[in-house]
Amino acid sequence: MVPLKVNGKRYEVEVPPDMPLLWVIRETLGLTGTKYGCGMSLCGACTVHVNGQAVRSCVTPISSVVGKEIITIEGLSADGNHPVQRAWIAEDVPQCGFCHSGQIMSAAALLAENPKPSDTDIDDVMSGNICRCGTYQRIRRAIHRAAKMMAEGGRK
Amino acid sequence: MSEMIKVSRRDFLKNGTLVGGGLLLGFFLPLRGSFSETATQKEAPIVPNAFIHIGTDDTVTIIVNHSEMGQGVYTSLPMLVAEELEADWTKIKVAPAPVDPVYNHTAFGIQMTGGSTSVWSEYDRLREVGAAAREMLIAAAAAMWKVDKTGCRAEKGKVIHRTGKSLTFGQLADKSSAMPVPKTVKLKDPSKFRIIGKPTRRLDAPEKTDGKAVFGLDVNVPGMLTAVIARPPVFGGKVVSFEADKAKTIPGVKVVVQVPSGVAVVATGFWAAQKGREALKIVWDEGELARLSTAGMREEFAKLAQSPGLVARKEGDPEQALAKAARRLSAEYEVPYLAHATMETLNCLVDLRDGGCEIWTGTQFQTIDRDAAAAAAGLKPEHVKIHTTYLGGGFGRRANPRSDFVVEAVEVAKVVKKPVKVIWSREDDIMGGYYRPMWYDRLAAGLDEGGKLVAWLHTIVGQSIIAGTPFEQAMAKNGIDDASVEGAKDIPYKIPNLLVDLHSPKIGVPVLWWRSVGHSHTAFVVESFIDELAHTVKKDPFEFRRALLAGKPRHLGALRLAANKAGWGKPLPQGQVRGIAVHESFGSFIAQVAEVSVTQEGKVRVHRVVCAVDCGRFVNPATIEAQMESGIVFGLSAALHGAITLNNGKVEQSNFNDYDVLRLDEMPKVEVHIVQSKEKSGGIGEPGVPPIAPAVTNAIFAATGKRIRRLPIDAAELKKT
Numbered sequence: 079m080v081p082l083k084v085n086g087k088r089y090e091v092e093v094p095p096d097m098p099l100l101w102v103i104r105e106t107l108g109l110t111g112t113k114y115g116c117g118m119s120l121c122g123a124c125t126v127h128v129n130g131q132a133v134r135s136c137v138t139p140i141s142s143v144v145g146k147e148i149i150t151i152e153g154l155s156a157d158g159n160h161p162v163q164r165a166w167i168a169e170d171v172p173q174c175g176f177c178h179s180g181q182i183m184s185a186a187a188l189l190a191e192n193p194k195p196s197d198t199d200i201d202d203v204m205s206g207n208i209c210r211c212g213t214y215q216r217i218r219r220a221i222h223r224a225a226k227m228m229a230e231g232g233r234k
Numbered sequence: 235m236s237e238m239i240k241v242s243r244r245d246f247l248k249n250g251t252l253v254g255g256g257l258l259l260g261f262f263l264p265l266r267g268s269f270s271e272t273a274t275q276k277e278a279p280i281v282p283n284a285f286i287h288i289g290t291d292d293t294v295t296i297i298v299n300h301s302e303m304g305q306g307v308y309t310s311l312p313m314l315v316a317e318e319l320e321a322d323w324t325k326i327k328v329a330p331a332p333v334d335p336v337y338n339h340t341a342f343g344i345q346m347t348g349g350s351t352s353v354w355s356e357y358d359r360l361r362e363v364g365a366a367a368r369e370m371l372i373a374a375a376a377a378m379w380k381v382d383k384t385g386c387r388a389e390k391g392k393v394i395h396r397t398g399k400s401l402t403f404g405q406l407a408d409k410s411s412a413m414p415v416p417k418t419v420k421l422k423d424p425s426k427f428r429i430i431g432k433p434t435r436r437l438d439a440p441e442k443t444d445g446k447a448v449f450g451l452d453v454n455v456p457g458m459l460t461a462v463i464a465r466p467p468v469f470g471g472k473v474v475s476f477e478a479d480k481a482k483t484i485p486g487v488k489v490v491v492q493v494p495s496g497v498a499v500v501a502t503g504f505w506a507a508q509k510g511r512e513a514l515k516i517v518w519d520e521g522e523l524a525r526l527s528t529a530g531m532r533e534e535f536a537k538l539a540q541s542p543g544l545v546a547r548k549e550g551d552p553e554q555a556l557a558k559a560a561r562r563l564s565a566e567y568e569v570p571y572l573a574h575a576t577m578e579t580l581n582c583l584v585d586l587r588d589g590g591c592e593i594w595t596g597t598q599f600q601t602i603d604r605d606a607a608a609a610a611a612g613l614k615p616e617h618v619k620i621h622t623t624y625l626g627g628g629f630g631r632r633a634n635p636r637s638d639f640v641v642e643a644v645e646v647a648k649v650v651k652k653p654v655k656v657i658w659s660r661e662d663d664i665m666g667g668y669y670r671p672m673w674y675d676r677l678a679a680g681l682d683e684g685g686k687l688v689a690w691l692h693t694i695v696g697q698s699i700i701a702g703t704p705f706e707q708a709m710a711k712n713g714i715d716d717a718s719v720e721g722a723k724d725i726p727y728k729i730p731n732l733l734v735d736l737h738s739p740k741i742g743v744p745v746l747w748w749r750s751v752g753h754s755h756t757a758f759v760v761e762s763f764i765d766e767l768a769h770t771v772k773k774d775p776f777e778f779r780r781a782l783l784a785g786k787p788r789h790l791g792a793l794r795l796a797a798n799k800a801g802w803g804k805p806l807p808q809g810q811v812r813g814i815a816v817h818e819s820f821g822s823f824i825a826q827v828a829e830v831s832v833t834q835e836g837k838v839r840v841h842r843v844v845c846a847v848d849c850g851r852f853v854n855p856a857t858i859e860a861q862m863e864s865g866i867v868f869g870l871s872a873a874l875h876g877a878i879t880l881n882n883g884k885v886e887q888s889n890f891n892d893y894d895v896l897r898l899d900e901m902p903k904v905e906v907h908i909v910q911s912k913e914k915s916g917g918i919g920e921p922g923v924p925p926i927a928p929a930v931t932n933a934i935f936a937a938t939g940k941r942i943r944r945l946p947i948d949a950a951e952l953k954k955t
Contacts, residue, residue, distance in 0.1 A: 111445020
C-alpha cells in the first residue's frame with residue numbers, strides 16, 4: 079500500500095511503485111481533471127503540484143511522491159475561484175478545454191513563485207504546455223490578469 | 235452541463251420529461267428554406283421538443299446536436315435559441331443530444347459536426363424552435379391570466395403582461411407544454427437582436443477551468459476495463475502470431491486477444507494495459523506497404539504531375555495561351571502527411587450487452603458511428619446509444635467515415651463482455667494514420683508583355699479522402715474528389731485561360747479531412763504562386779492581387795481590411811517583413827498579413843498576424859476571434875513543424891518530440907478584424923487555417939529572396955551562408 083496525500087485528503091493505494099502519479103490520480107482516485115496527453119513530459123496536460131512545484135505527473139513514479147503534498151486541478155481552489163481560474167474565464171481562454179487543467183496548474187505555480195512575470199518569464203514556463211486549439215495569446219493575457227488580481231486582492 | 239442525457243427519444247415520448255424534473259415543450263417545426271429536402275424532415279416524425287427543456291427552477295437547457303470540440307457551438311447555438319425564446323442568458327444550460335434523426339444536420343441529413351457548418355446550418359431551425367417555445371409560453375401565461383395574448387410579451391426569462399404582472403418561464407413550464415405548437419412563427423428583426431451578434435463568453439469555460447468537464451477519456455462506468463491495441467507497424471499489416479505469456483503476468487492484465495485491428499491488451503487500467511502491450515511478442519505480416527517511403531512517393535508524385543490528370547476545371551485554351559505567353563513561370567510545391575494530434579488522444583468506451591450497446595466517446599460523426607457500431611456488434615442501429623462527451627479537439631479526426639476508433643472498441647467489447655474503454659497512447663494517435671494527405675502540385679503560368687496573367691495550369695497529385703468510403707458516390711464527380719481541388723479550381727483571380735487537373739494515386743496510407751481539408755494545401759500553393767508572379771512582374775503583392783480580384787468584392791474587402799489594419803507598405807522594425815494572403819473557404823473570406831523575421835540560422839519568427847474575416851452575418855464575434863486565433867496557430871504548427879513521413883512503411887514520428895507543434899514562445903500577436911456584413915453566413919472553424927502558411931512564406935520571400943515551396947519550412951533552406 080502506498081500512502082498518498084492529494085488535495086488535502088489521505089489515501090492508501092495498492093499500485094506498483096513505478097506507476098505514474100497521473101494514472102493513480104485518474105484511475106485509482108477517480109480525479110479525472112488531470113489529463114493524459116503524451117506520457118513523456120512533452121505536453122504538460124498532466125501538470126499537478128507536488129509540494130507547490132509544477133510537476134508532470136505522467137512521468138512521476140508514485141513512489142517518489144510519498145509524504146508529499148499533491149494538488150490537482152480539483153484541489154486548486156474550493157470552487158474554481160483561484161485567480162488563475164477566474165482570469166481564464168474572464169479572458170475566455172478555453173476552447174476544447176482538454177489542456178487547460180495542466181495550463182492552469184503551470185500558471186498557478188508560476189505565479190506563486192513569480193507574482194509579476196514578464197512575457198519572457200511566461201514563455202519560459204508555459205512553453206511546456208501544448209494547446210492544439212491555439213489559445214496561447216489568451217493564456218498570456220490571463221496570466222497577466224491573474225497576476226494583477228493577486229497583487230490587488232491577495233492570494234484569493 | 236457535462237451530465238449526459240440518458241434518455242432516448244422513446245423515453246421522451248413515454249415520459250415527456252427529462253432527468254431533473256420540469257417539462258419538455260413538445261413541437262416539431264418543418265424545416266424551411268434551402269434545406270427542406272434533406273432526410274431530416276422526411277425521417278423525423280412529430281416529436282416532443284428535442285431542443286429545449288425548461289425546468290421549473292427557471293433553467294433553460296438547450297440540447298445541442300453538434301459536438302463541442304473547442305469551436306464554441308455549446309455557446310453559439312444556444313444563442314440562437316435564447317434570442318428568439320427571450321430567455322435569461324444566465325439561466326441557460328447545455329446538454330449534448332442523443333442520436334436521433336431529429337438532430338440530423340439540416341444540410342447533410344446525418345447527425346454530425348464538420349465542414350464549418352454548425353452555426354449557419356442551424357441559424358433558421360434553432361431560431362424557429364426558440365420562437366415557437368416563446369409563443370407557447372406566452373399562450374400559457376395568457377391562459378393562466380385569462381387575457382388576450384396580444385397584451386403579453388416575453389422578456390429575459392419571463393412573460394410580462396401590459397399591466398405589469400409577470401410569470402417566469404419556470405412557472406409556465408408545466409402549462410406551456412399543453413399549448414399547441416405554432417405552425418408558423420415570426421422571427422425577430424435582426425435590428426432587435428440582443429444576443430445574436432454580441433460578443434458572448436463561452437458557457438463551458440467554468441467547467442473547463444476546474445477539471446469538471448467530462449471528455450471521453452474521463453468517463454468511468456462500474457466494472458470497466460481499459461484496453462490498448464498493438465496495431466500493425468505498417469498500414470495494412472496483419473498479425474501472423476503472437477506470444478502473450480509474459481504480458482499476462484503483468485499485474486492488472488486480464489485478457490490478451492486478437493481483434494481485427496491487431497492485438498488487444500485488456501487490463502484494470504491504462505498503465506497495466508500499456509505494460510502488457512510492451513511485453514507482447516507479435517509476428518507481423520507487414521503487407522504490401524512494407525517498402526513504402528516518403529522519398530519514393532515524392533518521386534512518383536513528381537512524375538505523375540508531369541502528365542495530364544482528370545480535368546477539374548478548364549477555361550479558354552490554357553496550353554495554347556501558355557505556349558504563346560511572353561513570360562512563363564513554373565514551380566512545384568509539396569506538403570506532407572499531417573496528423574491531427576488532438577490534445578485528447580482517441581478513445582472510446584463501449585458497454586455491449588445482450589440486445590444493446592452503449593458508447594461514450596467524443597465523436598463528430600454520431601449517425602455514422604452508431605450504424606458502424608451496430609453492424610460490428612450485430613445489432614440494429616436503434617439498439618446502439620451514443621453519448622457524446624466533450625471532444626478534446628476534433629479537427630476532422632473524430633469524423634471518420636470508417637468509424638475506426640469506435641468499431642475497434644466494439645470489437646474489443648465483443649470479446650471482453652464487460653464495459654471496456656480503448657485508449658490510444660499518443661504514439662498510437664500520431665502513428666495511427668488517417669492523415670491529411672501528402673500533396674504535390676505543379677504550376678505553370680503565362681504573362682503577356684504587359685505583365686497581365688493570361689494562363690494558369692495547376693496539376694494536383696494526392697490521395698482522395700473519400701475514395702473507398704461510403705461517401706464516394708455522393709461526393710465525387712467524374713472521378714474527382716472535390717476536397718482534392720477545392721481552393722484551386724475555384725481560384726478567385728481573373729485568368730482567361732485556366733486548367734486545374736488532378737491525379738489521385740491509390741496508396742494504402744489512410745487519409746482523412748484535416749481542419750480546412752483541401753484548402754490546407756491549395757491556399758498555400760495558389761497564394762504562393764500568385765506571390766511569385768507578383769514579384770516576377772515587380773508588382774506589390776497586395777496591388778497585384780487587387781488588380782486580379784475585380785468582381786470579387788468579398789475577397790477584396792477582406793484583403794483591403796487586412797492590409798489597412800496591418801499598415802501594409804508602412805515601415806516595420808528592422809529585420810521584419812510582411813507577407814499577405816487571401817483565401818475563401820467554407821463560405822468565408824479571410825485575408826492575413828504576417829510580420830516575419832528570419833535569423834542568421836534560418837529560424838523563422840512570426841511576430842504579428844493581422845487577420846480580416848468576412849463570414850457574412852454572424853452570431854458570436856467572440857467565437858470568430860477565437861477561431862481565427864486557433865486556425866492561425868493550427869496552420870502555423872503545420873507550416874513551421876508538421877510532417878508525418880514514412881520509411882519502409884513505418885511512420886517515423888511518434889510523439890510531440892518528433893511531431894512538434896506551435897508552443898507559447900512562438901505565438902505571434904494575433905489581431906482579428908471582422909467585416910460587418912449582411913451576406914450569407916459562412917463557416918468559422920476552419921477558414922482561419924489556409925491563409926497563414928502562404929502569408930508567412932510570402933513574407934519569408936520578401937525578407938530573404940528565398941521561395942519556400944515545401945512545407946514544413948526548413949531552416950536549413952533559409953540559413954545565411
